[in-house]
Amino acid sequence: MVVTGAEGQVGREIVLMARERKLAVVALSRAQLDIGNPESVSTAIASATPDLIVNCAAFTDVDRSETERVQAERGNRDGPAHVASAAAASGALIVHLSTDFVFDGKSSHPYSEEAEPNPISYYGRTKLEGERLVMAAAGKHLVVRTSWIYGHGRRNFVTAIATQALEHKPVRVVSDQAGSPTYARDLAAAIFSLLEAGARGIVNFGNAGECTRHEYALEIVRLLGCAGEVGVEPIASESLKQAAKRPAYSVLDCARYRRLTGLEPRPWQSALLDYLIQEFPERFAAAAAAR
Ligand SMILES: NC(=O)c1ccc[n+]([C@@H]2O[C@H](COP(=O)([O-])OP(=O)(O)OC[C@H]3O[C@@H](n4cnc5c(N)ncnc54)[C@H](OP(=O)(O)O)[C@@H]3O)[C@@H](O)[C@H]2O)c1
Incomplete structure (x- = not known):
């Protein structure tokens, strides 16, 4: 198998899990393969x-x-199209990842695969175009939509909140965006389960349950044992003046x-605890020793 974006949060977990399963993996980081370059993509796929x-x-x-629209189009729209057409030409199945940000967030219940997308950011728009081009490439495909990913090897929402909390700095987090935090490792395992089940088309995956970003931050601080030491202030998205709009509600059904798999995604709180134990072992070592 070939994994592109192999040094990203999800890419590294897919590569690790494939190797654990003794599968032959060609892991391609961005430096090794820019998916925005069609010639490089077809050469890499043809040789693997x-x-x-x-x-x-x-x-x-x-x-x-x-603001960096060309980069977004390259990585999220044109790149996936190049990978999908190379996959179709070689008869390979493509698994492509997409996002809850294809939705506008106006729903009050989880979005199914059939719900009408309506992105409110340029990121969401390019991701939607990318998944449509993957499906239009006429090859075997599985599009997995997921949400609020955190994984090892890269700064993300969890490490940002955890670092501030461990430095006893107060945290301000939006309380008007709700979603399902998802551990990249659980997502990678879910992708292998979907492959074993022969899934095709679009499938949603996220850890179970939902929360606002503020509730998410509170749980990170609590699990790290910093509750009571660090203030976690709820704020409105509006006050952050971010360049892109985020959906107010983007839970996936x-x-x-x-x-398809007969499996239940585990609750986001339990996945988060596993992740924190790996990322901040010193915070949990004392508690483990006392048990
Ligand atoms: N992160 C989330 O919260 C989230 C939520 C829902 C869905 N998703 C989707 O899930 C997938 C995996 O996300 P992730 O969290 O693992 O992202 P990530 O950690 O940012 O990894 C993406 C990887 O792709 C690389 N990349 C960017 N442009 C590229 C290009 N043109 N050619 C080749 N590689 C390129 C990046 O390299 P550089 O680091 O050098 O840029 C990075 O290594 C993506 O499709 C994403 O849209 C993510």
């Missing part, structure tokens, strides 16, 4: 002759996507995933 390509490459900076 994979039966499976997992496209984890994407331009994921939501705010920078508003994962019923199709459960039906």
Whole structure:
């Protein structure tokens, strides 16, 4: 199999899990393959002759996507189209990752795969165009939409909040955006389960449950044992003056995933605890020793 964006949060977990399963993996970081370059993509795929390509490459900076539009289009729209056409030409299945940010957030209940997308950011728009081009490339495809990812090896919402909390700095977090935090490791395992189930088309996956970003931050601080030491102030999105708008509500309905695999995504709080134990082992070592 080929993994693009292999050094991203999800890419690295897919590569690790594939190696654990003794699968032959060609792991391509951005430096090794820019998916925005069609010639490089077709050369890489033609030489690897994979039966499976997992496209984890994407331009994921939501705010920078508003101003660095060429980069966003390259990583999220044109790149996936190049990977999908190379996959179709070689008969490989492409697994492509997409996002809850294809929705406008006006719903008050979880978005199913059939819900009408209506992105409110340039990132969301390019991701929607990318998933449509992947599906139009006429090859075997699985598009996995997911949300609020955190994983190892890169700064993310969890490490940002945790670092501030551990430095006893007060935290200000928006309380008017709700979603489902999802551990990249759980997502990678879900992708392998979907592959085993022969899933095709669009499938949603996220850890179970939902929260606002403020509730998410409170849980990070609580699990790290800093509750009471660090203030976590709820604020409005409006006050952050971010370049991109975010959906107010972007929980994904994962019923199709459960039906296809027979598996229940675990609660986001339990996945978050596992992640924190790995990222901040010193915070948990004393408690473990006392048990
Ligand atoms: N992160 C989230 O909260 C989130 C939520 C929902 C869906 N998703 C989707 O899930 C997927 C994986 O996200 P992630 O969190 O693992 O993202 P990530 O950590 O940002 O990883 C993406 C990787 O793609 C690389 N990349 C960017 N442009 C590229 C290009 N033109 N060619 C090749 N590689 C390129 C990046 O390299 P550089 O680091 O050098 O830029 C990075 O290594 C993406 O499709 C994303 O849209 C993410």
